[in-house]
Amino acid sequence: MSLPTAIETLDFSYDGARPAGRFAPVLVGVVGSGNLEVLLEPGEPPKCRVRVETSARGFGTIWQAVLDDFQARHALAGVSISINDMGATPAVVSLRLDQAVAELAPGAQP
Amino acid sequence: MNWQHLAEQLFGNQHGLRADGDFLAGSVSFEGRPLTVIGTTNHAPIGVRLALAQARVVLDTMAQQPGQPILLLIDTQGQQLRRRDELLGINRAMAHLGMCIDLARRRGHRVLGLVYDQALSGGFITSGLIADACYALPEAEIRVMRLPAMARITKLDPALLEAMSRSNPVFAPGVANYVSMGGVRALWDGDLAGALRQALVDSPIEDQRARDGAARGGRQLAARVAQRVLDAA
């Protein structure tokens, strides 16, 4: 049974130029109203894959735009990003993503 | 089932159980062996006073009848929803009741709970759920709160909750769901005295509810997750 209130799952995949190398998983943020948690884990280079599970349905194009800009900033490779979202605004999403990247091992930063 | 009828079925006409308002207590004889009975009736809300009254009997039983089994008869609408009780530390009084029961168990008293009418959240945690094992009559009702109130507080669609409650025992009121989740060990149907006799013999002393929930299919994760914590590097 598909219910109108069910969680929406969105998947995105990018190719990046900056390999993140090995790193311990990074968790940033909290799943609360208007907020989200972002988990970074090592992935298959050169891919940067993003999976979003969100309670706010119907914002796929906005996620696409936010993540396009994020990947344009960081060009991550070999990273798997998992997001649990409870209706965060794009500004909060971008901030959490940038905070998470900042926690990666220093070698991963350009 | 009303408590008098229940007491007669369990202990006969001369059961010796007395009601003081919503509070039930008495030392009864069950098949020739003494048994302490503590309970509430009229869907009593459990406030500080009623929690202390129950704790008193448990303490007295420990002091005066070491090892004597205790039967908790449960009919409550949950904790007393009053500001005064909160100010007086209702959570402390209920913890005290729970700790008295728990200590009695550790000192060799067999403690059994029986939900004979209804049981709700706060009133249940420190009675049936802290006993060695909790049982229920088939017509009893156990829940945290009614679905409409739950929908209001969680801001979820009542129709959705209703639909969910049919397929998932986690949401829905009902003793059968509590049995399948392991919260209630078994239902007592028909020969109540026989059921009590059996329970006095074979109720577990360890907390087996998570394992029961997994075996019965109503609560798949609790036991597994706790075990994973034990095993984690």
Next chain:
Amino acid sequence: MISYAECSARERIAQLLDAGSFHEWLPPAERVTSPHLAQLGVPSAFDDGVAIGRARLDGRTVFVAAQEGAFMGGGVGEVHGAKLVGLLRRALLDPHGERPDAVLLLADSGGVRLHEANAGLIAVSEVMRAVLDARAAGIPVLFLIGSANGCFGGMGIVARCADHVVMSDVGRLAMSGPEVIEASHGVEEFDARDRALVWRTTGGKHRWLSGDCDTLVEDDVQAFRDAAIAALGDTRPVTVQALEHEHRLLAARLQLLPEALDGDIEAVTLWRGLGVADAARVSSLDVDAVRALRPA
């Protein structure tokens, strides 16, 4: 000074315990999440709202759990509760030879998570029994309460089953939330929007004056750390004598407060009855001053 109330669960762990000493069990990457939320349209959290593990406090081994109040109000669901039970059992059974000097529960919870109501209720009762098992084995259990959600519902009961309760004055410890009482008995019974009344009834100062908590601290992570270190040796065996003492105390308290007092004077009346000097000024006093008011 870092506000304990403002910290997330993981920030509390990072700030409260010895730096870098926390080793997490079932960390987020293992994705031990609630299976019940997605179908209700609620996202899950990778840790189901509670981080558990082993750490050091002032060099001593402790087990710790921190609830995240921002996720589902810190509500206890099936997995969340099982993580707490597993932590307490691990302390008790000691399968890896790492017996802790204490188990710290950093509470931030409204109680049972209604989204998984029945499982949550049973889980809270399992936590309560596990706490009492740990105590019976001589492992002290400490509750730290100073978060925005406080410690309510079943967790409010469990907290009072612990050896030692540390609270800040912005922390709250009670059973039913004021909103629930207001919804059930009306705004005259309990005006949930009157925060001063809510805190007089459930807040840290009141719990200190009435002896419902053992330490009262400022809303400061370092103060919580110091209090936790001081409480490490505070083992209180549960005995008949101890429970008789508790019973006398609670029964006497019940007599101190006349029925049906107005919310404006109720708490002050009780404090006076408990022998608190200056009861009328408690609300405006700071933590140090209130700490000194508790009758011996």
Next chain:
Amino acid sequence: MTAKTWNSRADNRAARLARVARALGPQLNGKLAAPAAITALLEAAIEPHDRVCLEGNNQKQADFLAQALVQLDATRVHGLHMVQSVLALPEHLDLFENGIASKLDFSFSGPQGARLAKLVSAGRIEIGAIHTYLELFARYFVDLTPNVALIAAHAADAQGNLYTGPNTEDTPAIVEATAFSGGIVIVQVNELVGEGTSLPRVDVPAGWVNFVVQAPRPNFIEPLFTRDPAQISEIQVLMAMMAIKGIYAEYGVQRLNHGIGFDTAAIELLLPTYAEQLGLKGKICKHWALNPHPALIPAIEAGWVQSIHSFGSELGMEDYIRARSDVFFTGPDGSLRSNRAFCQAAGHYACDLFIGSTLQIDLDGNSSTATLGRIAGFGGAPNMGADARGRRHASPAWLRAGREARAGRSGAAGTPRGQKLVVQMVETFREHMQPAFVERLDAWQLAEQAGMQLPPIMIYGDDVTHILTEEGIANLLLCRSDEEREQAIRGVAGYTAVGLGRDKRIVENLRDRGVIRRAQDLGIDPRDATRNLLAARSMRDLVRASGGLYQPPRRFRNW
């Protein structure tokens, strides 16, 4: 042939006073009327079709008189034309439902906006116009002069002198217009001081007051300007950093007004921390037209603020204000004297900057808080948030804004003059992902629904100088065409449909020219925008900062 009467208003007042005296008999003692006689008093004093000002603004309410007015016999008192600042209480609209009043001129209707819209569309209320506060006060002296004013004061003495307390607010403007045009002034007070006791100070002289009645309960006051710092988000901190560095510092803003809200509270709380680190103390934010915002306490304590004049007061701030009389306008008794009319004038003419929030902004920069099904009104924002075309004195901030607007222009448009900085500060999405940027304001549809002559636009696009979002600052002063302006707005509209519709090339060009400045262009790293920068992060921090002088209302105290 009868002689022309030139004193009919005075005669009419005398007749009303005599009627009241007859109706009340022993229940009237001098100007003092018994509370139980309030119905008789109002029925004798008010005539059908009178213009009546019922004092009510966004803080204090003449609530006892409002309740009494609703109870009147509609066969005796009806068709009233209400002229009042704010529709806040249910009684304000009950009057129209029960036929006592029929026409309305007002400024703001926040809490009653939805009900007002329903009554208007049902034809139960004829709205004259929706005003700004100052505009409505102005009309009290031109064509909306009240016949009867029903006002609230804190205390009266036996003669009828009034002490309005810190919340003087609209009272002087209302009383002046009424008392000097043959009208009747009726006041509800919380206290009566006995013979031989004097009021702390006299805010309204007895000669301007006709009747005094002691209300059974103190008049209601809403703590509207209290913002709990605990609720300020890190995005709001980021925007506050951008406001301080990108606008306040840039223009050297010394005289300003802040709207209500968490966005501007964040700015107030960053002054002693972030702005101090930037070395801006003494260079910005010295003089304010502002209610006594608790959030400003840390900045005041740190020595940032030289003066504050206030529209009204704020509950709990009384002792603090008394102890900081160098900063606030206080009477010889030590308590605040607020005055909405003067403070609105100050905000309009003497401030270089207004910054506030809104719900919607369109591609022309018009902004509105109107939403469908609600008639909200304007309050003071359009007055603060408008260039003061009559201003002639110069200040560096004003001159710089004027230069930016006029550079390269000729003729009248290029004539040197200054301009007020009007900043709209919004997050691109409000809660529940409602976009703040829209192609078309709801105000247009609302105007059609309610038959208004103009859409209820709060601040016109041609008055807005800057739009500040978490995505950046758009400096509209530097735009030279409608297209540039539109792209500048789209350029800070983020991921809203309006923002995603931007022409990336033009927007990058605008960024190169400094028309759009992003956080990084200002040297701000969004990851530095944490709540730790706030000088107070809780209500209690504010109390501490005030040395215990600030006593927040109960609903804000979590201790």
